Amino acid sequence: MKKPILILLSVLGVLAGGSLSYGQVGMSRTGISQPDRKPRRGGYTKDSWRVYYRGREVKGASASSFEGLGGGYGKDNWKVFYAGQEVKGASASSFEGLGGGYGKDNWKVYYRGRELSGTSPASFGKLRPERR
Known part of the structure; x- marks a missing residue:
């Protein structure tokens, strides 16, 4: 039977x-598994109270003001994050993701969340997307 x-x-x-x-x-x-689907911008998600990066809670992030910037970067009103970790010294009010792991604020340039010494933010702009 x-x-x-x-x-x-x-x-x-x-x-x-x-x-x-x-x-x-x-x-x-069933639509559950979509291997050819592009990943979400930077891997950040949030609910009403918490922010997550690839399923792990981002400590110290404010869900109410958080936004993903792409390339692993995200920010809230007070802090900048890369891959779920706080980027120390970065200014959230002026920070922008540039693509390819790069980001900048009004004073510094960052690569994968680490400050690049000897660089000028004025000389860095957004990277063009790769053509396929």
């Missing part, structure tokens, strides 16, 4: 757009 029920469930699962085999739900054609 189990085998006809499993076959029936498998057929229903495939007709519904998914794949069901031996009682376990698969992820094909």
Whole structure:
């Protein structure tokens, strides 16, 4: 009796757009797994109270004012973050992500969240997207 029920469930699962085999739900054609989908801007998400980077809580970030800037950068009204970690000394009021791991504020330039000494923010602009 189990085998006809499993076959029936498998057929229903495939007709519904998914794949069901031996009682376990698969992820094909259900929209859950989308390998060719582009990743979200920088990997940041938030709910009403917390900010997350790739599923891990970003300590010290304010969800009410947080925005993802792309390239791993994000900021709230007070702090700048790269890959979920605070970028020490960066000015949130003037910070912008430039792409390719670069970011800048009015005083400093950063690469992957670390200050690049000897650089001028005025000489850095946004990187053009790669052509495919």
